[in-house]
Amino acid sequence: MKKYRHEVKDPIHAFIQFDEDERKIINSLPFQRLRNIHQLSLSFMVYPGATHRRFEHSLGVMELAGRVFDVITSPYKISDEVRGLFSDCDVDLNDNSVLNYWKKTLRIAALCHDMGHLPFSHAAEDKLLPVEWDHERMTREIIEKSEIKNILENEVSLVIKPEHVVKLAIGPKKAKDLEFNDWEILLSEVIVGDAFGVDRMDYLLRDSHHSGLVHGKFDHYRLIDTLRIVTPPAETDNGEKSKEPSLGVEEGGLVTSEALLLSRYFMFSQVYFHPVTKIYDLHLTDFLVENRNGQLFPTIPVDYMMITDNEIMMNMYNAASNKDEKGHKHAKRIIGRDHLRVFYQRYPSDLSRNKNAVKNVFNAMRNKYGEDFVRYYHMPAKGKPASFLVYQNDDRADYALNLSKVIENIPTPENEVVYIDKSIKDEAKKWLAKDRENLINFELEEEDADK
Structure with missing residues (x-):
């Protein structure tokens, strides 16, 4: 039947x-x-x-x-x-x-x-x-x-x-x-x-x-x-x-x-702003760009549908085990779980003194150790919760923000992270402890703050 x-x-x-x-x-x-x-x-x-x-x-x-x-x-x-x-x-x-x-x-x-x-x-x-x-x-x-x-x-x-x-x-x-x-x-x-x-x-x-x-x-x-x-x-x-x-x-x-x-x-x-998931995403993006030699994905549906996670993972495992393959360094970081480590994030006490505190630390770290060992990522705020209408028991409508203190006060998720290679983490911690106050209080030039 x-x-x-x-x-x-x-x-x-x-x-x-x-x-x-x-x-x-x-x-x-x-x-x-x-x-x-x-x-x-x-x-x-x-x-x-x-x-x-x-x-x-x-x-x-x-x-x-x-x-x-x-x-x-x-x-x-x-x-x-x-x-x-x-x-x-x-x-x-x-x-x-x-x-x-x-x-x-x-x-x-x-x-x-x-x-x-x-x-x-x-x-x-x-x-x-x-x-x-x-x-x-x-x-x-x-x-x-x-x-x-x-x-x-x-x-x-x-x-x-x-x-x-x-x-x-x-x-x-x-x-x-x-x-x-x-x-x-x-x-x-x-x-x-x-x-x-x-x-x-x-x-x-x-x-x-x-x-x-x-x-x-x-x-x-x-x-x-x-x-x-x-x-x-x-x-x-x-x-x-x-x-x-x-x-x-x-x-x-x-x-x-x-x-x-x-x-x-x-x-x-x-979950979505977890700093370790984000660094994996950054390594993945670097791998894809380098492994594909900068070639964009096709936009013709029949070609586009032939590319899935399976093909990417196969290429990644191949690149991780072969140093001559494009994207080897990034693939090895992912497959070998050798991702860059979280070093410094947004701390309210630091941000209250300088909104560019995280960027200051990143710039100083990059200048000291080089771009291969340091990474910066900003996960911007997703905005306040959407306003919506509530149909009240008296048959009138009003906006939720007028009726709910909870919705009005829900924080906006955001994170900003400096990552470093694990090989320099201990040394970098000592360096940051010594120079932290100077870094936090340093005022960036406007163009550097916007980068």
Whole structure:
């Protein structure tokens, strides 16, 4: 008997279900390639369990996107005002065929949203793609110019427009040449939104699980159940309201929203900005640039999809064992776990006296020991948590920052690190202890501070 519904076991969502159309996307080469793209680059060198891939993450994003769609389009969640707003987009929220089309499109977009990632995800994106290219643009290329387009137009039971998948998968910030209506903007928020995007929900839960840290966990069941479409409060003297709907949360979900944002802070602090994972990423980037002799990754989908973590690791092992291979030094640092060591980081007491304290230490170290032995890396602040609307119990909407002191005071993760070769670490410690006060108090020239 032919199955029309399929399921896979998942450590985060128990079971993930999908239909025959979605299975065709899952079985495609662009999606299967994600089995060989690590979610967290080389973080498994620090957190041994963090070997998960973008394949299962993308399945999880599809699962959550479907759940969110069902909740926010429930008749009990949609006011007449909201229905009227979307009628201007030719979207009838009373028409099940319309809802079925957009739910299917959203779930497929969720499957496709990470197809454009380079080997080892974000590690070398800015160095190995052409100018003005990133993984979102590559994702769009794959959707529009690979077998995905043919599947959407010719092989599924409900024909899906590739342009709709692109819009929902990467959003208006990354597809500025496309015209979005309010409905498309809202659905793209479901996947890539700064506040309640299910991409973020899944990666926090999944990365936390596989890294062995509890910091990324939050009650996503409760959070999703309290999501709804909200319009902003009146902000003019005559009480006129903005008519731009967005993804918000009911008052009962505010605490869970706080937990989501705190999870993000903790995971950035403990995992994504971990100084040792970052130095591995730097060594990896150096290796890729040198091993490929500066050659950029191809942007033609059929060629791009032939490159995964597997090919990179094979080249890396080969280079590590052969000093004549390009990238030997960097490959050996990774394979032999001989990475540069953390020497100096941001210390509040030092920064309060001089905001350039870390850069001062780096410049002095570089001048003393040379660039081969010293490295500087700044992990800039990711910005304050996104503001979002809360639908209060009295049927009014207000911004979360006006209602939550927790959200208002969530710190912004940032780190700045000086790394050195282990061969000079002991000597450098003595040198820093002797000259620390002079280095901290030294004022950089403006152009040096900006480098």
